Amino acid sequence: DQQVKQNSPSLSVQEGRISILNCDYTNSMFDYFLWYKKYPAEGPTFLISISSIKDKNEDGRFTVFLNKSAKHLSLHIVPSQPGDSAVYFCAAGYNNNDMRFGAGTRLTVKP
C-alpha cells in the first residue's frame, strides 16, 4: 500500500535552472509533509517541511508547495546547483509518528 508516490525516479536539470520534484499522496489523514535529501552512504537529511494548514513554505532556494485538494506537493529548487545532486525523498505523516516515504527521485544538476 504505497501511500506516498514519487513517480519520477530521476530528473536532470542544468545548473542555474529550476528543479521541480513532485510527490502525490493518498491518505487524507496526513497533516505534515517533509522533504529529505540523501547522499550515497549517508542517512536522509531533513530539508524542508510544510504543515497542512499552509500551502507554501520557503527556505532560501527551496520552496515546498502543498495542494491538499489534489493531494500533491512539490519541491522547487531555484537556482539549482551541482551540489544539489542527490536523491530526494518526500515523506508524509500525522503527528510525525507514522511517516510514509516515497521511493525517491534522483536529481542530477549538470554544470
Add this chain to the structure above:
Amino acid sequence: GAGVSQSPRYKVAKRGQDVALRCDPISGHVSLFWYQQALGQGPEFLTYFQNEAQLDKSGLPSDRFFAERPEGSVSTLKIQRTQQEDSAVYLCASSLGGINEQFFGPGTRLTVL
C-alpha cells in the same frame, strides 16, 4: 555526539544467523524510529518508540524482528534467523516528538548471504 549514530555500518550475515543493530539517538530526543530501506526504494517504517515505550510495531515484517529501547535512549533492532530478503539498509531516526523533523543516522547495511 551531535547526530544519530548507528553500528555497525556494515554487517554480513549467513542465512539463519541472528544479528543486532544498534542506534544511539540524539541526546534528549524522545522519539526513535526504525526504517528498512531496500535498494531503490524509500525508507519503510518498522517501529516507533516514545521514550522506552514501543508505541507502534506495525511495520515489523515478521516475528523474527524485535526492537527494544529499555532505558529510553539507545535502541537495538534484532533480527533472528536472518533470510536473504532481510538484506537492506536499516535506518534509525530520532526526533523531539510531535511535529518535529526526524534526524536520521547513516544506516546499517545488512547483507544476508
